[in-house]
Amino acid sequence: METSDDSSGNIRVLCRFRPLNEKEKAMAENICVDFGPDSKTVMMRAETENSEPLRFVFDYVFDPSTVQSKIYKVAASPIVDAVMQGYNGTIFAYGQTSSGKTFTMTGVITDPELMGIIPRMVGDVFAKINNADEHIEFTVKVGYCEIYMEKIKDLLDPRKNNLKIHEDKARGVYIEDLTESYVTNDREVYELMRIGTNNREVAYTHMNAGSSRSHSLFCVTITQTNKLDMSTKSGKFYLVDLAGSEKVGKTGAEGKRLEEAKNINKSLTALGQVINALTDGKSSHVPYRDSKLTRVLQDSLGGNSKTTLIIACSPHPYNEAETLSTLRFGIRAKSIKNKAKVNKEYTVAELKLMLTKAKEEIMLKDKRISVLEQAVNKSGILIGGDEESSTKDESELEISKVSVYDDMIQELEDTRARLSEEVDMNSKLRQEIEIKTKENEEIKGDYDFLNKHIGSLQEKLTTTESTLAEKEEHIEQLIMAQEYLRNDISSLNEKKNELEQTIIKKDEEILKWKTQPREAPSTVNIKDLEHQIQVLRAQLQEEQKKSKELIARCEHLERRWNEQASNAIPNLDKIKEYLREEAVREEQTLWNEEKQTLMNDFQAILEKSAELQIELNETKENYSTMEQALSEEVKKLRSKNESLEKSFEQSTLNSHNLFSQLAESKIQKQVVDRKLANVNEKCLKLEAESKKDKEKLAEAEKFIKDLYAKYEEQNIINRVPFGSTIEVGSGSTRIRKSIKGGKATIPIGKNRSSDADTEAGSKPDFSRPRLLTGEHNKMFQMPYKDNCKPF
Numbered sequence: 001m002e003t004s005d006d007s008s009g010n011i012r013v014l015c016r017f018r019p020l021n022e023k024e025k026a027m028a029e030n031i032c033v034d035f036g037p038d039s040k041t042v043m044m045r046a047e048t049e050n051s052e053p054l055r056f057v058f059d060y061v062f063d064p065s066t067v068q069s070k071i072y073k074v075a076a077s078p079i080v081d082a083v084m085q086g087y088n089g090t091i092f093a094y095g096q097t098s099s100g101k102t103f104t105m106t107g108v109i110t111d112p113e114l115m116g117i118i119p120r121m122v123g124d125v126f127a128k129i130n131n132a133d134e135h136i137e138f139t140v141k142v143g144y145c146e147i148y149m150e151k152i153k154d155l156l157d158p159r160k161n162n163l164k165i166h167e168d169k170a171r172g173v174y175i176e177d178l179t180e181s182y183v184t185n186d187r188e189v190y191e192l193m194r195i196g197t198n199n200r201e202v203a204y205t206h207m208n209a210g211s212s213r214s215h216s217l218f219c220v221t222i223t224q225t226n227k228l229d230m231s232t233k234s235g236k237f238y239l240v241d242l243a244g245s246e247k248v249g250k251t252g253a254e255g256k257r258l259e260e261a262k263n264i265n266k267s268l269t270a271l272g273q274v275i276n277a278l279t280d281g282k283s284s285h286v287p288y289r290d291s292k293l294t295r296v297l298q299d300s301l302g303g304n305s306k307t308t309l310i311i312a313c314s315p316h317p318y319n320e321a322e323t324l325s326t327l328r329f330g331i332r333a334k335s336i337k338n339k340a341k342v343n344k345e346y347t348v349a350e351l352k353l354m355l356t357k358a359k360e361e362i363m364l365k366d367k368r369i370s371v372l373e374q375a376v377n378k379s380g381i382l383i384g385g386d387e388e389s390s391t392k393d394e395s396e397l398e399i400s401k402v403s404v405y406d407d408m409i410q411e412l413e414d415t416r417a418r419l420s421e422e423v424d425m426n427s428k429l430r431q432e433i434e435i436k437t438k439e440n441e442e443i444k445g446d447y448d449f450l451n452k453h454i455g456s457l458q459e460k461l462t463t464t465e466s467t468l469a470e471k472e473e474h475i476e477q478l479i480m481a482q483e484y485l486r487n488d489i490s491s492l493n494e495k496k497n498e499l500e501q502t503i504i505k506k507d508e509e510i511l512k513w514k515t516q517p518r519e520a521p522s523t524v525n526i527k528d529l530e531h532q533i534q535v536l537r538a539q540l541q542e543e544q545k546k547s548k549e550l551i552a553r554c555e556h557l558e559r560r561w562n563e564q565a566s567n568a569i570p571n572l573d574k575i576k577e578y579l580r581e582e583a584v585r586e587e588q589t590l591w592n593e594e595k596q597t598l599m600n601d602f603q604a605i606l607e608k609s610a611e612l613q614i615e616l617n618e619t620k621e622n623y624s625t626m627e628q629a630l631s632e633e634v635k636k637l638r639s640k641n642e643s644l645e646k647s648f649e650q651s652t653l654n655s656h657n658l659f660s661q662l663a664e665s666k667i668q669k670q671v672v673d674r675k676l677a678n679v680n681e682k683c684l685k686l687e688a689e690s691k692k693d694k695e696k697l698a699e700a701e702k703f704i705k706d707l708y709a710k711y712e713e714q715n716i717i718n719r720v721p722f723g724s725t726i727e728v729g730s731g732s733t734r735i736r737k738s739i740k741g742g743k744a745t746i747p748i749g750k751n752r753s754s755d756a757d758t759e760a761g762s763k764p765d766f767s768r769p770r771l772l773t774g775e776h777n778k779m780f781q782m783p784y785k786d787n788c789k790p791f
Ligand SMILES: Nc1ncnc2c1ncn2[C@@H]1O[C@H](COP(=O)(O)OP(=O)(O)OP(=O)(O)O)[C@@H](O)[C@H]1O
Pocket: 017, 018, 019, 021, 095, 096, 097, 098, 099, 100, 101, 102, 103, 104, 208, 210, 211, 212, 213, 242, 243, 244, 245, 312
């Protein structure tokens, strides 16, 4: 296997060396590191011949020739799998400026060979989702932010530039109010990456033309719901591109860049201190709160996450000191231990199962209580038994009492243990209810958000409708303008026709003047005639003048033609004709030009109107598609809304059920408590009664002992077996008495002398009783406890 097993919970540390850049190549020195054959070891070359090379071992070492796909396979693929199983995952890149962190994490999104971990991960996640079982429903959310100058800026909504960090049991550490967009395919994620990257703080330095001036966090949350049992799992994936540590002497940072560099180095120092505290085995406090970076990465460093650290290095001796420091950082980080767990939420079915188990437990307990009660009742009969009818051996009674007490005590212990389990379970149930209530609140939040979204979509629709109306109005105005222009053009055409007619008439007139002889007026008076002659003369003069001018012009032209062309126009008429035609042509050209301009304008208007018509059609089409999409969206939202409402109702119902079940189990617990109290009370009674019995027994023993002493004193008898007959006295004064059990009283002693028979004048001797039955000698030797007891 290529990667090390992370079942130990340790952070995996991978080391990547980039190829030499142009600047380093220009310095013409060799690289300062050697790579071991096991792909895990890197050696910093020894400075002198006598000194040893420094050896560093990581989970994997990538030499400069390693391609992006290999990095993804080793570094990210296992974490993607874990996130898909409901674990949290983190990959972060650390290293000096220009060491290749951004190239490793993002690379060139549009190039399949050069794309980095994030775009590859996105593709992988959606491929896995598409291949997943049908009953698993996925939602994917993406957030993107940066920590710049100790402030968290939302890269998908840069107006939010000072977000706060919070922590709670259910979500762990999180950034409050961070925009998280739901995405359904890799293209949508790439678009968000593009937007976010454009909003990032990047600047030129002497070390890197596109140096990241902030730490960036790309966050993907994948939630999966199993539709069969409604269980949910949710994995959060942080992909962190840290800003590079830099020596300001090398980067040439000044002014704002210098301030940025100070902040970057400060937060990286805080990161180093957190790692030290986690790994030195001495620190009781981990200073997560010393910087925003370490606070956000709290779960990734020593918490609930499967984490991989990629340290990026330059192989050139110019960066040797920074490379050494980076390698040491990686070695320290290797021993951080995390406690990753699947983020699972209990389903209603699972909660039901827990309840059923709790009920079974209660039933079991009830049974035990009834057994206890029976035992107590049984011992009560024994204790309360009639003195006369109690012929049972007392020692047996004692033994049975003691064993009953032992059983009862054991039962009580068991019950107490079970009750404490019950209390634990109840508190677990309460926690579950709290989680469910929170979930309900979240669903309600989603529901409100959807409502808002619908509202904004409706607003958008209204705006689009009004834009459309404006466009339609504009088109109407254009059509009217087009109509006016058409009229103008037709009136211009008419004018042109008129002008052409006038020119033709004029030409005819001129021709007439020139060709037709003028007839003398027949009936005119002299004055008129003179006037006409004057007019004609004037006209003639005018004509002559014109013709002179024409002749002059012709002569001039003739001269020019003679000068310029060998085949000049030979006759004047032709010249005149030519000139006239030229004049007409000139006017015609002017008119044609004007007409052409008008036609062009008209054409342009026509084209514009066609374009507008197309635009209108497109807008209409877009509008109808949008309307369709919108109505679909609204439909979807409504159905989602409905299902949310349903699940909200269901959850409310479930939480009610849980509450009522909790209340029920509380009541049952109270009942059990009461029963337990009763049992305790009975036990106490039993104990008191047993104590009394013992006292009575002691009294009886004392009495017998006294009596026995008395007999011994009187030398009557030592021990008498049960059922024996004692004879005291002699002759007729003999008194016989059978001894039964321990209750017999024997009328012996000097006070009985009045009852005595004084046969043959002898006095009865009460001082020497003797046994009449049983083998008394044998009996006397018997031990006290066997079958011979004092009565
Ligand atoms: N493995 C590699 N192969 C080819 N080019 C690389 C490689 N690693 C880095 N580069 C190039 O080196 C330059 C610097 O890399 P990059 O910007 O990723 O560094 P960085 O560590 O993110 O720097 P900073 O901390 O200043 O942002 C870029 O032009 C990048 O394309």
